[in-house]
Amino acid sequence: MILISNDEIISPRLLKLKENLEKAINKRKIIDEFWKEIEEKSTPIIEQIEKEPKYKLVTFLYKENADTDEILLISGSIGVISHRGIFKRIQGTNIYYKSIFYLNKTRTTYAISRQKADIPLYPPKDFILPVLKGDPLNKKNVTLVEGYTMAVLELPDAPSQPWIEEKDKVPKGTLETLQLKSTKFEKEFRIVTYLPPNYNTSGDPYGSLFLFDGLWYSNPKQVPTPTILNNLIFSKKIPSIIAVFIFQHMEDGIESRNIELNTNPDFAFFIGEELYPYIQKKYNITNNPEKTIVGGASFGGLTASYLGLKYPDKFGKILSQSGSYWAAEKWDQNSNPDFRNWQYIIKEYVKREKLPLDFYIEIGLYEGKESLHGQPSHFFSNRHFRDVLLSKGYSLKYVEYVGGHNFICWRGSLDDGLIYLIGNPS
The missing domain is CATH 2.60.40.10 (Immunoglobulins)
Incomplete structure (x- = not known):
């Protein structure tokens, strides 16, 4: 490669x-x-x-x-x-x-x-x-x-990223900042919501997109998701949708974020039992899991698949960008991992009966090299997860792109995942 x-x-x-x-x-x-x-x-x-x-x-x-x-x-x-x-x-x-x-x-x-x-x-x-x-x-x-x-x-032949730039004639959605306290973590999470242009509090409820790492996914210089949504909605590639950006705690740097986003049952409880009903009550959002996406990158992609296992009645669409499917249960880089438990989430999907979930999974060709403790790489773990899902009969789109574990790649392919999962018929 x-x-x-x-x-x-x-x-x-x-x-x-x-x-x-x-x-x-x-x-x-x-x-x-x-x-x-x-x-x-x-x-x-x-x-x-x-x-x-x-x-x-x-x-x-x-x-x-x-x-x-x-x-x-x-x-x-x-x-x-x-x-x-x-x-x-x-x-x-x-x-x-x-x-x-x-x-x-x-x-x-x-x-x-x-x-x-x-x-x-x-x-x-x-x-x-x-x-x-x-x-x-x-x-x-x-x-x-x-x-x-x-x-x-x-490089000159890298795929274009046409949806990440603001366009003059495209109406813009609005952003709202919220704070919601978690009973499990005993601290507040910062939440930013995106409401599409001409958002209507009545009428047909909207589909929704829950994204982890809101610090990056709502940042115009990293993954300008609001701009991407504006462009896709205006071009009728996807229906109008409400997005919910969850900001991870970063007081201890990346370590705090990784603890929250690694098959953490307390964090799953916060999303499924506290944030989800709160957003349902506050906005005109459908409770149809087929119109509800949960997604993220790296450990965020792992957590999206974990939420699919925990709450398939709420989150029916899984969007994973370079998901960390190599990880052991509750893996912590400061502890000695159980080497027998790598790829924990993949093993959980093997055990379970097929659930009503639809997946978009992507991984970079350059994510197959180094690892911390000799665990399977991101690249081969994603291929393994793909094979397990296909063997169980899941619906999915799987993509291998020419790049690494980078937001500069994910910002250009987020649209592909959204169009696959909830796109309007062409």
Whole structure:
């Protein structure tokens, strides 16, 4: 899925640079002109190699005067790292490089670390801040949480994402912010609701979409779900729908979020027994599970499938983007997991009789590499879950996209899941 080059220079642009340096009397001028060109064009360098037509050669660059082997490329994202590699120096210069072959349709993220640290799969916030700073030479960097920056790699053949941009003539829905206390957690959850244009408090009730990780799924710079819904509704791809964004607690960084979103019965109770009836009472929403979607990414996708098991009478449509189906029951990265219990949710679906659920499941081709404790990868766990669902006779759409564990991928395919699950007949 990714071809890793060796440490020799194979980039045509760097080979030309090396040739010019060997001929030059004033090497400093050649180096300065190279960096000026790079700063104007942005990194990485993307090139076609004739013998590899299905791939682009992507060369990442770093500017450093010291001689070091502690410049690390992390391709993918924290949680699912598809490749790590040490930068090599062009002798006699301040130019460090790392070249990798990527499939032509790749869209993913990466970061460059100035310390060759052993980065854990889910590092604490105080570890992330000094290590991950995106790419200072790339003009497209995204911040997922405060201090956690990744650079964007989008190859020319990456699929278009037509629904994520605001359009002048498209009516906009409205957002409302709520607070709802959980009796199990004894604290409030922030909830943001999306009401479609021309929302009507009477008449036929609306279908609904419950999404975890509201911090990201309602963020215009990450997954602009309200904009996507506006565009899909206006284009009559889906009916008008109410969306409910659930914000996870992040006081301990990603750890708090992961505890809530990993087959946690208390969180499932909050969604099914407290939030769902609260939203039903407050808005004109149907109680028909065939018009009710629950979804999310990573542990959010896992939790969506868990809610399907717990409350199939409420949530009949499951939308999973790179779901963490490898996880053990109530997995906690700070504890010693029971290695016999990986893929807990998949085993639960094997045990149960078929439920009235419909699934949209997607996974990135670059999510099959590293893991924390030797558990099955995201990629193969999603394939396993697909096979189990098909063997049980479930209705589903399964997609493998050319990318990683990234919101920049999920924002472009959320529409595909919505159209499949509740789309209007064409």
